[in-house]
Amino acid sequence: KNEVEQSPQNLTAQEGEFITINCSYSVGISALHWLQQHPGGGIVSLFMLSSGKKKHGRLIATINIQEKHSSLHITASHPRDSAVYICAVSSNFGNEKLTFGTGTRLTIIP
Amino acid sequence: NAGVMQNPRHLVRRRGQEARLRCSPMKGHSHVYWYRQLPEEGLKFMVYLQKENIIDESGMPKERFSAEFPKEGPSILRIQQVVRGDSAAYFCASSPLRQETQYFGPGTRLLVL
Numbered sequence: 001k002n003e004v005e006q007s008p009q010n011l012t013a014q015e016g017e018f019i020t021i022n023c024s025y026s027v028g029i030s031a032l033h034w035l036q037q038h039p040g041g042g043i044v045s046l047f048m049l050s051s052g053k054k055k056h057g058r059l060i061a062t063i064n065i066q067e068k069h070s071s072l073h074i075t076a077s078h079p080r081d082s083a084v085y086i087c088a089v090s091s092n093f094g095n096e097k098l099t100f101g102t103g104t105r106l107t108i109i110p
Numbered sequence: 111n112a113g114v115m116q117n118p119r120h121l122v123r124r125r126g127q128e129a130r131l132r133c134s135p136m137k138g139h140s141h142v143y144w145y146r147q148l149p150e151e152g153l154k155f156m157v158y159l160q161k162e163n164i165i166d167e168s169g170m171p172k173e174r175f176s177a178e179f180p181k182e183g184p185s186i187l188r189i190q191q192v193v194r195g196d197s198a199a200y201f202c203a204s205s206p207l208r209q210e211t212q213y214f215g216p217g218t219r220l221l222v223l
Contacts, residue, residue, distance in 0.1 A: 041219075
């Protein structure tokens with residue numbers, strides 16, 4: 001079993017829909033990261049969080065430490081949101097290396 | 111402030127040659143991470159360096175792979191005697207301190223013929 005599990009693996013939605021991507025992890029963490037990988041391959045860090053909720057524009061990330069679960073939400077989705085969204089965790093053993101989920105491929109249809 | 115820079119962006123090598131991948135972290139960042147993404151697979155940690163020190167190389171193959179981050183200049187990931195299985199995208203990320211957001215470079219796509 002992977003230390004970081006994401007669901008769904010693939011998600012196709014219509015423009016304007018509310019999107020939720022889930023991430024569960026099985027190890028102790030110091031922080032959880034949400035990343036976006038564009039079709040061209042570049043990786044952008046969206047959020048780093050260790051508790052509660054963060055919001056940036058149409059993106060919202062939440063984390064429940066007790067349940068070891070995080071969600072990434074996209075409101076009013078747009079075709080330019082089409083990308084692979086990757087959940088990653090950094091452990092709580094003083095080493096900030098990231099352990100990644102396998103990613104969720106999101107496609108937003110106009 | 112320029113982002114994380116990696117070069118070359120694309121590198122083609124024949125089996126048995128050496129590949130040298132360079133990463134210049136963002137200004138003021140002293141922590142560098144290398145990750146590898148094999149075709150159709152997820153990202154995997156390789157090595158974590160702080161200026162002149164290797165902090166964790168647990169994800170790096172014991173043979174043929176080495177990394178350094180000298181006091182001056184970029185971080186270098188070196189792969190000796192490349193094999194076809196080394197073909198992948200290699201990403202570098204940097205952060206100013208521990209427990210900070212990591213900023214990713216554009217990656218180097220290595221193709222071994």
